[in-house]
Amino acid sequence: MINITLPDGNIKSFENSPTGQEIARSISEGLARDTVAVKVNGDTLDVYLPIDHDAEIRLITTKDPEALEIMRHSAAHLMAHAICRVYKDAHLTIGPVVEDGFYYDIDMEPVSEEDFSKIEAEMKKLVKEKLPIRRKVITKKEALDFYKDEPFKTEMIQDLTDGTISFYEQGDFTDLCRGPHVPHTGFIKSFKLTKVSGAYWRADPNRPQLQRIYGTAFFDKKDLKEYLHFLEEAKKRNHRKLGEALDLFSFHDEAPGMPFFHARGMEIWNALLAYWREEHRAAGYVESKTPIILNRALWEKSGHWENYRENMYVTKIDEEEYSIKPMNCPGGMLLYASRPHSYRDLPLRQAEIGLVHRHELSGVLSGLFRVRAFHQDDAHIFMTPDQIEAEILGVLQLTERIYGTFGLGFHLELSTRPEKSIGTDEQWEMATEGLRSALELYGQEYKINEGDGAFYGPKIDIHIQDALKRTWQCGTVQLDMSLPERFDLAYIGSDNQRHRPIMIHRVIYGSIERFFGILLEHFAGKFPLWLAPVQVILLPINDDLVPYARELSEKFTQLALRCEVDHRTESLNRKIREAQLQNIPLILTVGAKEKEKGTLSVRTLDGNVRHGLDHESFFNRVFDHIAKRKIELEIFAE
RNA sequence: GCCGACGUAGCUCAGCCGGUAGAGCAGCUGAUUCGUAAUCAGCAGGCCAGCGGUUCGAAUCCGCUCGUCGGCUCCA
Numbered sequence: 001m002i003n004i005t006l007p008d009g010n011i012k013s014f015e016n017s018p019t020g021q022e023i024a025r026s027i028s029e030g031l032a033r034d035t036v037a038v039k040v041n042g043d044t045l046d047v048y049l050p051i052d053h054d055a056e057i058r059l060i061t062t063k064d065p066e067a068l069e070i071m072r073h074s075a076a077h078l079m080a081h082a083i084c085r086v087y088k089d090a091h092l093t094i095g096p097v098v099e100d101g102f103y104y105d106i107d108m109e110p111v112s113e114e115d116f117s118k119i120e121a122e123m124k125k126l127v128k129e130k131l132p133i134r135r136k137v138i139t140k141k142e143a144l145d146f147y148k149d150e151p152f153k154t155e156m157i158q159d160l161t162d163g164t165i166s167f168y169e170q171g172d173f174t175d176l177c178r179g180p181h182v183p184h185t186g187f188i189k190s191f192k193l194t195k196v197s198g199a200y201w202r203a204d205p206n207r208p209q210l211q212r213i214y215g216t217a218f219f220d221k222k223d224l225k226e227y228l229h230f231l232e233e234a235k236k237r238n239h240r241k242l243g244e245a246l247d248l249f250s251f252h253d254e255a256p257g258m259p260f261f262h263a264r265g266m267e268i269w270n271a272l273l274a275y276w277r278e279e280h281r282a283a284g285y286v287e288s289k290t291p292i293i294l295n296r297a298l299w300e301k302s303g304h305w306e307n308y309r310e311n312m313y314v315t316k317i318d319e320e321e322y323s324i325k326p327m328n329c330p331g332g333m334l335l336y337a338s339r340p341h342s343y344r345d346l347p348l349r350q351a352e353i354g355l356v357h358r359h360e361l362s363g364v365l366s367g368l369f370r371v372r373a374f375h376q377d378d379a380h381i382f383m384t385p386d387q388i389e390a391e392i393l394g395v396l397q398l399t400e401r402i403y404g405t406f407g408l409g410f411h412l413e414l415s416t417r418p419e420k421s422i423g424t425d426e427q428w429e430m431a432t433e434g435l436r437s438a439l440e441l442y443g444q445e446y447k448i449n450e451g452d453g454a455f456y457g458p459k460i461d462i463h464i465q466d467a468l469k470r471t472w473q474c475g476t477v478q479l480d481m482s483l484p485e486r487f488d489l490a491y492i493g494s495d496n497q498r499h500r501p502i503m504i505h506r507v508i509y510g511s512i513e514r515f516f517g518i519l520l521e522h523f524a525g526k527f528p529l530w531l532a533p534v535q536v537i538l539l540p541i542n543d544d545l546v547p548y549a550r551e552l553s554e555k556f557t558q559l560a561l562r563c564e565v566d567h568r569t570e571s572l573n574r575k576i577r578e579a580q581l582q583n584i585p586l587i588l589t590v591g592a593k594e595k596e597k598g599t600l601s602v603r604t605l606d607g608n609v610r611h612g613l614d615h616e617s618f619f620n621r622v623f624d625h626i627a628k629r630k631i632e633l634e635i636f637a638e
Numbered sequence: 639g640c641c642g643a644c645g646u647a648g649c650u651c652a653g654c655c656g657g658u659a660g661a662g663c664a665g666c667u668g669a670u671u672c673g674u675a676a677u678c679a680g681c682a683g684g685c686c687a688g689c690g691g692u693u694c695g696a697a698u699c700c701g702c703u704c705g706u707c708g709g710c711u712c713c714a
Contacts, residue, residue, distance in 0.1 A: 103709095110641075110642065111642085112642065112643065113642090113643080113708095195642095195708060195709070196641095196642070196643095196708085196709080197641065197642065197708060197709030197710065198640065198641025198642065198709070198710060199640095199641080199709070199710045199711090200640075200641090200710060200711080203710070203711065204711095205639075205640065205710085205711075209640065209641055209710080210641090210710095211641085211642090212641090212709070212710075214708095214709085240706095240707095244649075245649085251705090251706085252705095253687080253704070253705050253706090256704090256705065256706090311712090311713095356714090358713085358714090360712075360713080361639050361640090361711075361712070362639070362705090363639065363640070363641090363709085363710080363711085364639095364710095364711075364712065364713080365706085366706095366707080366708095367707095369714095370712095370713075370714090371714090374714070376714065473713085473714075474714075475714090476714075507714070509714090510714045511714040512714095513714090514714060515714090539674090541671080541672065541673060542671040542672060543671060544671080569670085569671070569672095570672090570676095570677085571670090571671085571672055571676080571677055572671095572672055572673060572674065573672080573673090573674065573675060573676065573677090574672095574675080574676050574677080575674095575675095576673095576674050576675055576676095577674090577675035577676055578675085578676085579675090580674095580675055581675080587674085589673065589674065591673060592673095593673085601673085601674085603674065607675095609674060611673095
């Protein structure tokens, strides 16, 4: 007799060891149909495997997020199955589930997206056949025999240390796999192959390069459609396209990975920084500026020469070696060390909008998101050990405030000591604990990334979430106990003795270039009024009204609004269309009526048009919207 | 850096198996003077990313270089 406890506390008894399938069927036929796997005392099991002991179970149905992962894993197998049929000499390696789907790394002839349709066609055939997917436990020796002509699988099996080795079979296809899987291929209804790229075996550039084929799968056709729609939407918002269309920035072959910001882009840039300075001043920061070319001796002292050299641009001046700075910190150290400090001066919050250059691999460059020259909204905070918590907490609170202004949510991740690092164990221990306790104090949940810290210290990474729910790492807070040491930084304590200050590096926008790109996609090019490069455009209805429009424009400009007049001899409709496509938040048409009555007709980006606004109520609303840095496109809502 | 795809007018893109470059939008000129998302007509614009090769002949085929995109890796 086997007793099975269900999540609701009910206990069902079975004569023989029941399978998940049988348990589901004992409740209802429909449930049995939708059950993908079963969770037995925390382990996930295939539905057709018998449960031979009393257990607490939970059925995983197609509604569960876990089911999607299981099915996508099965979809990876399905794709591998199809590929092995189409490409005879394909050698499989690994095929995991990833965030939006799955991939499989396969040693085979290079494929392109044009080949997807024939693979997908083969996959569809296999789905129709509803091939049962069955687990088979075998010995290591059997596994090695089976894969004697498969070097990658052989290597994987040899690396397996924890007991059981299982195969999954579907029709004429067998794959080494831990499982679980959906019961048969018919569960994998809506899928699509999405992209292909090269990927090294074991992520090692010295090992063979494989074909990594990506795909995604859903239980419901509607979900797949929705996902594809999301991809379309993301494509439409692509900041490279918008940057070109809105005349914000450009890239040129003469400076790969180094953006040129146009006049309109600079308006946004300057508004971002003005806001940043306002917040930082209020939070007790002072601003500094350090040079971008510094002597090699400095980089040797800071440890960059040893640890970061491959990313640094080096140049020779008067027979001396110099490097263009990839980080601002060593300069910041010199600045701190340039005069003595008292404990009364601490914490010293020394900010710098620093231009850094990093020689990134050519293949990783990507619009504003990944560049070789960028500005960091950096700050180095020097403090006494008992100020650590409060300072980090302060940074987190400032970050929350600033991201909130843009309507961006965020989550936190703590990264610990990496393999390649400087400093002692004690230093790392203390630094990591400092960050951890500040996080606890802040109270928001956080994730831990072991070994992901910078070479000079542990860090808290702040990941924002944009309007399309995509996440981006922007802010980071890094505790550094090594640089103050290397630069022999000191402050005089109340005991009149020299003490070593603790330092943190932190950024909030991160890279201003990248943050700019993220905002561009987040707002889909429709920047809120306070950020819009052109805030007001005046559209005279005919040429006679151009002088009056200019008069108004003059007034607006005096009031510090960024304003333009479209004085072209074009139809009103065309001017409106173009202003709308340029995402100008306040589109004012100027005709005889407005001139006579002294009123304004305003179209906002939500498509609303209001006539007969008097100047005073217009300015009240507009300046209120700007002062509060509101992000709504509707400006004159009741 | 590696793998794959791509690079034609300011932009978006055509250009079949090699015969000497084409459209729409933008620009310019002229006409139109317009009330909430494209008025009409004409004109001009290209060393087909660069270099080399194959060929009687190359945007088209081949090689190299540069750049862009998607990944790998890395990271703000």
